């Protein structure tokens with residue numbers, strides 16, 4: 001209907017015609033015009049409409065007054081009477097949203113003063129487009145908003161009114177939102193967005209949609225704005241781990257703070273909804289002490305000490321949670337890898353200690369167990385002992401070794417061994433440990449005592465003091481304690497028919513040999529005894545040694561004059577022929593000395609003579625010779641005292657008297673008996689003879705009885721003198737040292753006294769103390785019984801009866817000896 005400002009005058013005319021219908025009969029005139037008409041455009045002919053005379057208009061000074069000093073929008077053309085637009089009329093500026101817009105003016109005429117109201121009704125034309133107050137309309141929609149939710153959008157405004165105002169909206173096509181327009185009660189159009197599909201922030205964070213507002217003009221005008229839909233996050237996503245199972249392998253010696261593994265979960269939500277914290281939801285007690293989880297970073301750290309041997313696999317369950325409680329979990333498996341951190345352990349299971357030294361090679365003496373807590377190579381153990389010991393290790397059943405001997409042991413060489421057992425595993429670097437066992441070797445009595453020398457010699461002068469030390473023997477036995485304790489003893493034997501124990505004794509402990517009696521060189525010069533050294537083992541071992549005793553001579557025997565008989569015991573005289581010349585042998589002194597060597601080297605001297613110049617004696621031979629011819633004047637009886645001296649130090653001597661009768665005929669010497677014979681004992685002598693005869697008779701009877709016995713018991717001919725006569729040493733009190741030498745030195749150790757059981761070769765035996773005057777056997781044999789009778793039984797030499805009895809006993813002995821021979 002309305003035109004713009006350049007609309008044709010034809011149209012305008014029709015409008016004026018139409019407006020004339022509203023002509024007011026009161027002289028008011030009203031016009032309806034469109035806004036925005038050009039200045040000068042004719043609204044209507046007001047003169048005509050009011051019935052005024054056009055010619056008089058100017059004379060009557062017709063003019064248009066605006067109301068209330070408002071701007072004059074219209075004017076009158078005086079020559080035509082046309083009402084024209086004086087100024088552009090903008091309805092929106094004048095009336096805004098008012099539905100009717102009226103401009104009031106007055107036509108004033110003078111002469112006569114006349115006034116006519118002019119009402120201009122301003123019609124709207126579509127000259128304004130709809131306008132949104134903001135170019136961008138921001139709408140926030142929670143992603144959880146359900147379908148059908150409505151969201152109001154800002155309306156667009158159009159200054160125009162009526163049909164020219166906003167009539168509809170259009171929304172850019174999209175799948176989430178639709179536009180719904182509603183008419184409000186006040187008639188305004190309400191645009192709402194309706195959710196037709198659920199939003200997902202994680203899929204689409206925002207939407208930008210073009211919203212167009214359309215008015216109802218023709219042509220339609222539009223206005224646009226962008227609708228910015230922001231999808232608000234909702235916690236609709238749980239955190240999600242990037243792995244279902246995390247696996248980590250960790251050496252058991254990992255230090256605290258080592259990061260084992262890092263778990264990570266992501267939450268697609270935003271903000272707090274997407275902030276993930278981690279928690280351990282399941283862990284073993286040991287695991288609790290070993291690992292910790294960083295809540296925010298998801299790193300698992302080592303916090304405690306780990307031990308593969310205790311626990312080698314840990315299983316953890318980790319929860320990831322967002323701040324609003326959505327969570328998920330994952331499994332973490334931590335496997336420890338073995339590190340060679342345990343040295344092998346050696347345990348000694350059983351040991352034979354001490355080991356007898358006679359065990360055969362290959363004997364098992366100990367069992368050893370070796371263990372290593374590590375696994376695989378780290379737990380494989382090699383075991384060894386040091387070299388140069390007679391032992392070796394033999395692998396036995398698993399982890400067991402037996403220690404066996406490899407050679408013969410000898411306690412006397414090595415009495416104990418320190419066996420060091422070393423166990424090494426095969427880890428890298430390898431660990432090892434060692435243990436030392438001390439093994440002792442027990443003694444076996446396998447060594448006999450051994451004398452230090454092969455034989456011993458002892459030298460002793462005769463007439464030694466009984467009990468004097470001769471020598472000592474020593475034997476060594478390397479065995480232990482009693483197996484090595486040496487006891488010395490004399491082996492039984494005989495020396496000259498008597499038991500050795502009557503000659504010597506030995507200290508069982510020290511081996512010192514003592515003489516039991518005084519020795520007589522003249523009896524024997526040396527003898528041998530056998531000694532035994534025995535240990536105290538069981539059975540005992542022993543060895544023997546020979547001890548030779550050499551007796552050296554001492555000048556203890558004075559020369560013994562055999563011829564002439566000792567002074568006073570004979571009537572022996574030598575006849576010297578009167579015609580003997582000087583130098584002729586008259587007699588000879590015969591002497592012997594039981595000693596030997598120098599001690600028996602005799603020299604002769606005449607110490608006293610009736611006529612010193614007549615006889616001389618040879619210093620060495622003892623031959624007596626005349627020194628000169630015998631003369632008539634020489635006394636018939638010549639006495640010589642001869643001294644015989646040996647050469648010992650000091651020397652011993654004997655003297656004898658030699659009676660010489662210078663005569664050619666013994667009968668010429670009537671007073672011979674007077675020389676020495678003494679009748680004073682003749683009476684006693686006759687008693688003695690009687691006694692001798694009676695004793696002899698008794699003895700003969702005795703011999704006959706003996707003979708009888710001998711014939712009866714021929715098989716035991718030696719009954720009488722056989723048999724042991726021993727000093728039973730065992731009866732002596734312990735530790736008794738017999739000073740006289742009759743016993744042996746005793747000690748706390750047992751001491752065996754070997755005593756003779758008697759001699760079968762000896763005819764007679766004197767068992768006597770050392771100082772008994774033993775009759776030298778060889779001397780006995782050299783002399784005839786009669787000589788002895790002479791020596792012992794000279795009547796003038798035996799004044800006492802005791803001596804006679806001795807003589808008788810001797811006689812009996814001789815008879816017996818003869819019998820036995």
Ligand SMILES: *[C@@H]1O[C@H](CO)[C@@H](O)[C@H](O)[C@H]1NC(C)=O
Pocket residue numbers: 416417418438
């Ligand atoms: C063995 O060891 C002990 C103590 O350590 C020591 O007294 C002894 O002398 C050693 N023996 C040997 C044969 O090395």
Ligand SMILES: *[C@@H]1O[C@H](CO)[C@@H](O)[C@H](O)[C@H]1NC(C)=O
Pocket residue numbers: 442443444445446480481482483537538539
């Ligand atoms: C001595 O040797 C014997 C075996 O001959 C042995 O049984 C004993 O134990 C040994 N004695 C000591 C003290 O070693």
Ligand SMILES: *[C@@H]1O[C@H](CO)[C@@H](O)[C@H](O)[C@H]1NC(C)=O
Pocket residue numbers: 491532542543544
């Ligand atoms: C030592 O002598 C005794 C007695 O004659 C004998 O029994 C023993 O076997 C001898 N011992 C040795 C080692 O010759």
